Amino acid sequence: MKDKKTGKILFTMDIDVNRPALSTKIYEIENIRFSGATITQMIADKLSVLSIDTVFRRIKDFIDLYYISQVFIFDPDEIRQVIENNRKTLNDFHGFVFRTEDLRNSGENSPSFMWEMKA
Numbered sequence: 001m002k003d004k005k006t007g008k009i010l011f012t013m014d015i016d017v018n019r020p021a022l023s024t025k026i027y028e029i030e031n032i033r034f035s036g037a038t039i040t041q042m043i044a045d046k047l048s049v050l051s052i053d054t055v056f057r058r059i060k061d062f063i064d065l066y067y068i069s070q071v072f073i074f075d076p077d078e079i080r081q082v083i084e085n086n087r088k089t090l091n092d093f094h095g096f097v098f099r100t101e102d103l104r105n106s107g108e109n110s111p112s113f114m115w116e117m118k119a
Contacts, residue, residue: 023082039072044082053095062096 002009023041027034037045046065068074083090095102 039068040074040078040082043068043074044079044086044088047079047090048083048086048088050096051089051091051093053091053099 023038024035025038027036043065046061046068049061050065080090
């Protein structure tokens with residue numbers, strides 16, 4: 001979405017048309033209404049993905065999760081319940097914690113602070 005006056009991009013949105021989200025909400029922005037995943041569903045999905053050993057595209061998920069956690073209030077127990085209801089699991093985050101070189105190569109525009117963290 002762009003600012004009408006400046007043309008500056010305010011935000012972008014990923015749209016997944018391959019599978020329905022289990023937990024949805026109706027959003028409205030500038031008189032445009034659409035159905036999308038709830039914040040709790042987004043957090044649950046991203047945590048579940050970050051916790052597996054594969055590191056494909058994980059930096060974007062981490063940054064998304066960090067931003068969401070700074071902007072929205074959420075209940076960790078509710079997130080655990082959504083993960084369980086979706087028949088997903090939280091793994092041990094081994095790939096994210098120990099495969100930093102693979103993570104470094106997974107995103108071209110990864111912020112430098114990501115590589116300053118030590119396991």
